[in-house]
Amino acid sequence: MYPLRRNRRLRTNEAIRSLVRETVITPNDFLVPLFVVEGKGVKDEIASMPNYFRYSLDLLEKEVKELWGLGLKAVLLFAKVPDHLKDNKGTEALNPNGLMQRAVKTVKNACPDMLVMTDIALDPYSSVGHDGIVQNGMIINDESAEVLAKMALTHAQAGADFVAPSDMNDGRTLKIRELLEQEGFINTGIMAYTAKYASSFYGPFRDALDSAPVDLVDVPKDKKTYQMDFGNRIEAVRETLIDIEEGADIVMVKPGISYLDILRDIKNEVDVPVAVYQVSGEYAMIKAAAEKGWLNHDQIMLETTIAFKRAGADIITSYFAKDVVKLLG
Ligand SMILES: NCc1[nH]cc(CCC(=O)O)c1CC(=O)O
Numbered sequence: 001m002y003p004l005r006r007n008r009r010l011r012t013n014e015a016i017r018s019l020v021r022e023t024v025i026t027p028n029d030f031l032v033p034l035f036v037v038e039g040k041g042v043k044d045e046i047a048s049m050p051n052y053f054r055y056s057l058d059l060l061e062k063e064v065k066e067l068w069g070l071g072l073k074a075v076l077l078f079a080k081v082p083d084h085l086k087d088n089k090g091t092e093a094l095n096p097n098g099l100m101q102r103a104v105k106t107v108k109n110a111c112p113d114m115l116v117m118t119d120i121a122l123d124p125y126s127s128v129g130h131d132g133i134v135q136n137g138m139i140i141n142d143e144s145a146e147v148l149a150k151m152a153l154t155h156a157q158a159g160a161d162f163v164a165p166s167d168m169n170d171g172r173t174l175k176i177r178e179l180l181e182q183e184g185f186i187n188t189g190i191m192a193y194t195a196k197y198a199s200s201f202y203g204p205f206r207d208a209l210d211s212a213p214v215d216l217v218d219v220p221k222d223k224k225t226y227q228m229d230f231g232n233r234i235e236a237v238r239e240t241l242i243d244i245e246e247g248a249d250i251v252m253v254k255p256g257i258s259y260l261d262i263l264r265d266i267k268n269e270v271d272v273p274v275a276v277y278q279v280s281g282e283y284a285m286i287k288a289a290a291e292k293g294w295l296n297h298d299q300i301m302l303e304t305t306i307a308f309k310r311a312g313a314d315i316i317t318s319y320f321a322k323d324v325v326k327l328l329g
């Protein structure tokens with residue numbers, strides 16, 4: 001008796017495989033993270049993120065035009081703030097003429113139709129490297145949320161289309177939504193990092209922005225009192241439903257590849273677009289293994305990217321965005 005079903009018929013050659021492929025990827029799937037710094041003519045490679053750079057605003061302009069030319073239509077901005085501007089209150093985060101606010105304007109001038117999202121958290125502005133204000137060894141929730149809302153408003157005023165709170169303080173999405181509504185920014189979107197885990201995969205990012213928690217008494221050494229415990233799954237759905245109730249238009253899971261179960265759980269549970277963030281450590285791991293010749297860079301890049309979409313991601317935030325799109329041709 002021959003096998004009742006010969007599934008291999010649908011795998012015989014690339015033509016049939018592509019005909020029946022369930023998940024494909026296009027430039028429309030990507031959100032591109034970009035790091036900006038002060039200066040002119042700066043294109044600084046990040047040591048732990050090979051072939052990824054911090055750009056000064058003049059070169060940021062060039063970069064976003066190139067992205068646009070490749071069909072990439074959305075960017076997520078992060079600013080590297082000089083040390084002398086950091087404090088424990090987020091003062092510089094609220095500067096209407098700060099680096100982030102100027103970066104938003106730069107992108108909008110260079111590429112008016114590019115969708116601009118901005119990261120909302122205090123860590124790049126914090127003298128102690130935390131996403132909120134630290135007092136007596138604690139990140140104080142409600143006061144931090146207030147500052148983050150004000151920060152979001154300055155980004156909206158600069159022209160950001162979406163703000164993306166990545167801090168994991170409770171109630172920050174509502175605070176941001178309320179302030180944006182009050183100030184007339186009714187169309188500014190919120191992409192909430194809603195299931196964000198206390199992960200060691202963020203290491204290279206903290207190098208990129210020099211934003212890691214500092215080693216001082218009375219400063220928590222890690223972000224475990226606000227970011228989620230990586231043993232938890234049900235909590236991710238709870239966090240997400242709350243962010244949607246509070247006014248998030250898009251929700252995000254972070255990191256990516258080790259959290260595909262969370263991504264699928266959330267996708268099955270909610271009716272808003274779901275984003276995933278393939279974070280810096282995931283990028284670094286693939287780059288390092290590929291450099292050693294232990295993994296095939298392009299194939300792994302495609303495989304992980306497709307995995308995100310298959311697991312339910314509507315939006316993929318990835319340092320590989322440009323490379324994937326170039327590879328797809
Ligand atoms: N709150 C800031 C923020 N926004 C995005 C990332 C990580 C992104 C990456 O690793 O690529 C972080 C770092 C952190 O929470 O420590």
Ligand SMILES: [Mg+2]
Binds near residue numbers: 194243
């Ligand atoms: Mg939350």
